Structure formats: C-alpha cells, structure tokens
Amino acid sequence: MKKKLFMFVLVVVINAKRFEFSPSEVHLKRGEPVTIRLVSSDRKHGLMSKPLGIELDGNDEVTITPASAGTFRAICDHYCGMGHGNMKMTFVVE
C-alpha cells in the first residue's frame, strides 16, 4: 500500500476592501512555503509585491517561499477608486 505524503502549508488570507488590506501586516518565515490568498470583498482588488513573487487579482492565491528576510511592501495594483494610491500592506519576512 502506497503511503500518501502530505505537506501542510500555512494559508494567509488577506481581505481587501476599499482602500485597505486586513491584516495590514503579515509576518512570514524565510524558507517556509506559505499560501497567500487574496479575498476581494467589495470590488476587484490586486495584491502585488514583485520581490516576493506575489501578483494576485480579484480572488486568487499563490504559494511562495520567501527567500530572504526583510520588510516588503505590497500594493493594490487593480485600480479601485479614490484612495487606491494609498492601499498598501507590509510583509515582514523573519
């Protein structure tokens, strides 16, 4: 009988609504895979951080493995109206 191998990956849910992310700061561990799930609750939003490889739109998710420690800004890159320019959050990789 074959053994099934399971890997548990932490899922971080980021709720997006005009013009804020909740939570606005997320702590991750370097070298540990994590799934970032974006939930757009009022209209379509984006979540983008180039250094972390996060480029999400609407309701979507991506699994990443942060390679280096640091503080990384993520922004909404799907225009959502006045205030969009200040819709941002922070990932802290420890």
Next chain:
Amino acid sequence: MDRRSFLTLSAASLGAGALLHFTPAKAALSHFARRNGEAPNPFSFVQLSDTHVGHPLGTNAFERAVDMINRLDPQPDLILFTGDLTHDSEDPAEHAKRMKSFQSIAGRLRVRNRFHVPGEHDAALDGGTLFREHFGDAHYSFDHRGVHFVGIDNVSEGKPQVGKEQIAWLRRDVARFGHTTPIVVFTHRPLFDLKPDWEWFTTDGDEVMNVLAPYDNVTILYGHIHRAHHHTAGNAQHHAARSLIFGFPDPATTEEKKPLAFDKEHPFANLGIRQIAAPGLAINDVELTAREFSGTEGIQQLRKGGSL
C-alpha cells in the same frame, strides 16, 4: 550609420508637459526616403499629461498651458495627451461631465490635431467605456511626416497592463515598417519598472518593448509619475512629462508617495524649463524666476497640496 544620427528629438518643458521638436539629421533624410518611401520632415509637437480635470485643486494650470501653447509660433503640428485627462468619480454622470469639461478647455487650443490615451483615472473603473465615448479608441496608430505614432492603453484592464490582444495588434501594426522608421509611442504608465511599489510600472511592459526592440528609433512618452524622468534602455528612450496638477517626489529620496509639499526655499523645484537634445541627451535645466511664475495658479495649487 549610428542610430543616433538619424534624428534629433529635443524637448522644452512648458513647466507642465513638453514641447518636442523632431529634427532628422541631414544624412538620415535620403536614408529614410530610400528605405521607407517617405522622408521625415522637421516638426514640433506637444505632450501634456495628467490634467486631472475635476480634481479639487482645479484646472488653472491646464488652462494656463493652453494659453502658452496657443502663443507658440509656429504652432506645433500635434498635441498628445498621455492620460489622466480627468480625475475620476464614482458617479458616471459626474465623470462624463468632467470629460466634457476637459474637452471644453482643450477645445480652446488652436492645434486641431489632438490625440489622447487614457490614464487609470479616466478608464480603470469602467474598462474605458466613458473614455471611448468621448475620445474614441484607447489604442491606435497614425503616421505624421514620416514618423509612426502609436497610442498604447495600459490602464483600461484595471491593472497596469497592456494585454495580449493589444500587444498582438502592436506587433501587426509595426511589422509593416522598416527598422529605421522613427516610432513614437505615447502611453500613460511607464513601460519599465521605474518604481513598482508606487505602481510606476506596466506588468507586461517588457513584452511591449520586445516588440519594439528591432526598431532603431523608438521614443516612449508617458505621464502618471507627475515628474520629469528620462530613461534609456536598448534602442528606446523613455521620457515622462510633468503633471498639470501637482508633482510627486523622487522615489530615491523617500518611501512614501505623497504629493510634493510647497517649498518656500525652492518654489520652482520640478517646475523649471528643461531642454533635451539628442544625441547624448544633453539636459539643460533652466531655473525659472519668481517673476516668470509669480501669481500663477500653478504655484497656488502646489501650496494647497493634493492627493490621489
């Protein structure tokens, strides 16, 4: 022949936007005529950007720019508007009113050949529907005196993105030209990663530039960043125009994207006249004096600050 000997593209900022002169080198004329059947002739055109009609700070700087352009002699052949013509509104009727207000002010320009591409404030909330109703297609091309102009829409998909369909169109559009044809692309957002954290980029900008890579004379004119910026990559030169509403800071100096505060010690920072001349892109900054800009609404607007 070195590509830089083909043309001289010089620009003088109007304090808000840029007046550009297209001057092909003499040696290039016969080359173009031989390769393309049409030799480019010298001409000038104006780029204006980020007028944000409907923003609480008003339209006085835009109206002043219209007056300045109307006084130019000779008149430029064309005027290119590189997006954020209007400040957006949640109410489509109000947004339509702002577009009509823009058209009313722009309608005072003596130059009739005016071309527009949308910014995110014009088109990102409704996919460009209202923009197209007022200004026509959001991407298109035309030829003028031997130069191929291409308007690129990198906002209507909501994200900083051109999209596969438009990139395929661009590939077909430029394929009919020889590689020495001068190409001027005008768009809203930068087509390279200028500052992604501030949304100063286009997700698939690299794909656009790959389509243009075989061409020797490519100039990209854009807005969005509310400050002058010049960048060269490969055969392409990228130039940003100032805004007509307020300036943004140099991202190398601060992490926060906030409109520039009025600086009593340097009241004309980011407002001076800038002349650029190729080859070599020599930049000559000319500081304005208080007399030249005293009492203008442009300065008053900076005093008030602003937000997006």
